[in-house]
Amino acid sequence: xxxxxxxSVGSGAAGxxxxxxxxxxxxxxxxxxxxxxxxxEDVTVDVQPDPERYLLQDWIISFPNGKGAYxxxxxxxxxxxxxxxxxxxxxxxxxxxxxxSKIEAMVQAVIANGRKSGxxxxxxxxxxxxxxxxxxxxxxxxxxxxxxxMQAQRYGYTQMINNATLTNSSYKLRLAQDIxxxxxxxxxxxxxxxxxxxKRAWLEDKGWQxxxxxxxxxxxxxxxxxxxxxxxxxxxxxxGELFRSGFLMQVASSNGDFITPxxxxxxxxxxxxxxxxxxxxxxxxxxxxxxxxxxxxxxxGWVNKHVAxxxxxxxxxxxxxxxxxxxxxxxxxxxxxxxxxxxxxxxxLGLVLPKE
Numbered sequence: 001x002x003x004x005x006x007x008s009v010g011s012g013a014a015g016x017x018x019x020x021x022x023x024x025x026x027x028x029x030x031x032x033x034x035x036x037x038x039x040x041e042d043v044t045v046d047v048q049p050d051p052e053r054y055l056l057q058d059w060i061i062s063f064p065n066g067k068g069a070y071x072x073x074x075x076x077x078x079x080x081x082x083x084x085x086x087x088x089x090x091x092x093x094x095x096x097x098x099x100x101s102k103i104e105a106m107v108q109a110v111i112a113n114g115r116k117s118g119x120x121x122x123x124x125x126x127x128x129x130x131x132x133x134x135x136x137x138x139x140x141x142x143x144x145x146x147x148x149x150m151q152a153q154r155y156g157y158t159q160m161i162n163n164a165t166l167t168n169s170s171y172k173l174r175l176a177q178d179i180x181x182x183x184x185x186x187x188x189x190x191x192x193x194x195x196x197x198x199k200r201a202w203l204e205d206k207g208w209q210x211x212x213x214x215x216x217x218x219x220x221x222x223x224x225x226x227x228x229x230x231x232x233x234x235x236x237x238x239x240g241e242l243f244r245s246g247f248l249m250q251v252a253s254s255n256g257d258f259i260t261p262x263x264x265x266x267x268x269x270x271x272x273x274x275x276x277x278x279x280x281x282x283x284x285x286x287x288x289x290x291x292x293x294x295x296x297x298x299x300x301g302w303v304n305k306h307v308a309x310x311x312x313x314x315x316x317x318x319x320x321x322x323x324x325x326x327x328x329x330x331x332x333x334x335x336x337x338x339x340x341x342x343x344x345x346x347x348x349l350g351l352v353l354p355k356e
Contacts, residue, residue, distance in 0.1 A: 033086045040090035045083070048159040053083070074155035075225035076298055078291035082157045085281045087164040089273040096167050100174060103266045107178050111185055114259035120189040124325050127255035128190055129197075132183065134320055135260070136198015137208050138243060139179035142267075144215040145231050146172030152224035164277040165228055171270040182263050210316035211239060214309040229299065230306040232278040233349075236271055237342040238310035243317060244268060246334030254326040279348055286349050296350060303346065304354050311356055314338070 030045040032038070037045075048070065051058050059068030072082070091099070114120065123131075149169035156162040187193035201208050218230045244264050252260045285295040314335060321331035343353050 030083070038090055040092050040095075041086060044092050044159055044163060045086070046159070048162075050083070050158075070155075070157050072157055074157070075223050077223075077225050077285055077295050078288070079285055080288050080290040082161070084284055085158065085160050085164075087160060088276045088280050089164075089167075091167050091273070092163060096170065100170065103174070104178075107182075107263055107266060110259060110262045111182055115185060115189055118189075119257075119259055120186050122256040123190070124255040124257075126323060126325050127252070127257055128186075128193065130320065130323055131186065131257075131260065132194050133197045133201050133205075135179060135248065136183055136195070137201040137205065137211075139176045139183075139198060140202040141211055141215050141240075142172050142179070143176035144219055145235070146170070146176060148215075148219040148221075148227050149231060151219075152227040155224040161281065164274075164281070165224070168228070168232070168274045168277070171267070171274065175267045175270070178263060178266070182260075207316045207319055210309070210313035214239065214306070214313040217306070217309055226302050228278060229282060229302055232271070232275050233282070233345055234303060234306040234310050234342070235313075236275070237345055238307065238338055239313045239317075240271065241268070241341065242314055242334055242338040243320075246329065246338060247317075247321060250329040250334070251321075251324050251327070254328045255324050275345070279345065282349050286351075299349065300351050303351050307342075307354050 030037075030041065032041055046053070049060075050070075051068070059070070061069045063069075072078075146169045149165050149172060153162045153165035153169060156165055183193075183195055183198070187195050202212060214235055218227055218235065221227050221230070244267055248264050249261045249268075252258070282299065286292055286299065288295060318331045318335075321327065321329070321334070339353070346353055
């Protein structure tokens with residue numbers, strides 16, 4: 001992928017500058033990633049203008065401090081061509097709404113059919129307590145990350161980066177909402193179900209404070225790319241997948257619960273898309289022909305910082321694995337799998353997992 005050359009011109013007249021399709025009738029101002037532009041590229045690339053590429057004047061809108069609408073110093077990472085990123089999932093507004101709609105239809109159908117068959121009444125008593133307390137607490141982690149990414153997407157330098165970050169945020173917020181509604185519906189079928197237990201656990205339970213600290217540390221970062229990196233490269237494999245796939249989806253059915261796994265499983269598919277986008281962007285930065293060394297050093301610093309927090313979070317959640325009546329999976333096995341998964345993710349970027 002080559003950058004569009006910056007051409008100094010003194011006129012806005014047609015033909016004053018040369019672009020990829022200046023000599024054609026396609027009127028496309030960008031270079032596609034492949035031979036032909038995808039629909040995603042046609043509706044996303046250069047929707048946001050850039051003074052370095054096309055505008056003769058500076059940003060049309062500026063903030064009181066003199067900075068333009070988009071600036072490169074919103075992250076410590078550097079790039080010789082921010083516009084080279086084209087999200088692998090190729091998701092834009094229409095496809096995103098369609099995907100979210102399908103997921104919601106599936107989740108609601110599962111819950112409705114489960115309730116209709118009386119399934120919640122067959123849940124083991126200890127499992128009901130786990131759902132109201134620990135799944136109830138987990139929705140706050142998802143909401144926190146979704147809120148963080150919503151804030152982060154405002155500061156990306158290109159529309160493609162902002163789109164990928166915003167759809168990531170949307171998936172997180174959708175899951176938080178799904179969990180909230182799911183637990184509320186369980187409360188209609190299970191006598192004595194406490195739908196406030198999750199909030200208390202998130203705020204007060206010692207075991208959840210490491211997760212809360214990890215999430216709030218990501219939320220508190222002033223670097224939008226660090227928020228995106230820490231969420232998908234570190235927190236998700238070491239804590240998110242550990243709890244969702246390594247516990248909820250593995251243990252639920254043996255405790256009489258066949259509803260929770262499909263509700264939660266949508267998040268794992270979400271993460272695969274979000275991870276692919278994140279790795280693609282970070283790989284461009286660690287292989288940048290001008291700034292690779294700087295970015296790799298920066299990212300390793302982010303890894304060291306957020307892995308320490310994620311490890312603390314995972315350790316705090318360990319006792320949950322011993323609470324169900326039926327225990328088909330052990331924490332140590334789930335933890336080992338999440339650590340190996342993280343090593344592979346970091347390996348794709350030439351980064352290393354710090355020793356505990």
